[in-house]
Amino acid sequence: MEGGAIAQFIPLILIFAIMYFLLIRPQQKKMKQHQSMVEALRRGDQVVTQGGMIGKVAKVKEDGEVEVEIAEGVKVRVVKSTIAQVLNKTEPAS
CATH class of the missing domain: 2.30.30 (SH3 type barrels.)
Incomplete structure (x- = not known):
């Protein structure tokens, strides 16, 4: 029973990890680049x-x-x- 509950959360964890690496992380990197460009004006x-x-x-x-x-x-x-x-x-x- 314990292993089944953990197995149900694995897809959710994988979806969050994929979303982080494909959407959130690149957006944060782009924001940092824009911030440094603006600072260097x-x-x-x-x-x-x-x-x-x-x-x-x-x-x-x-x-x-x-x-x-x-x-x-x-x-x-x-x-x-x-x-x-x-x-x-x-x-x-x-």
């Missing part, structure tokens, strides 16, 4: 926002925002976490 980086705007970072602010220049003289404030991709990185200052 610097002035001059060309970025794409989640809204599809492409611009150049004019200023990185402390309160979780960046100022992005989308056209000459046109700057918008964007929340850092909404930066979807960095197209061109600026070279680090030597």
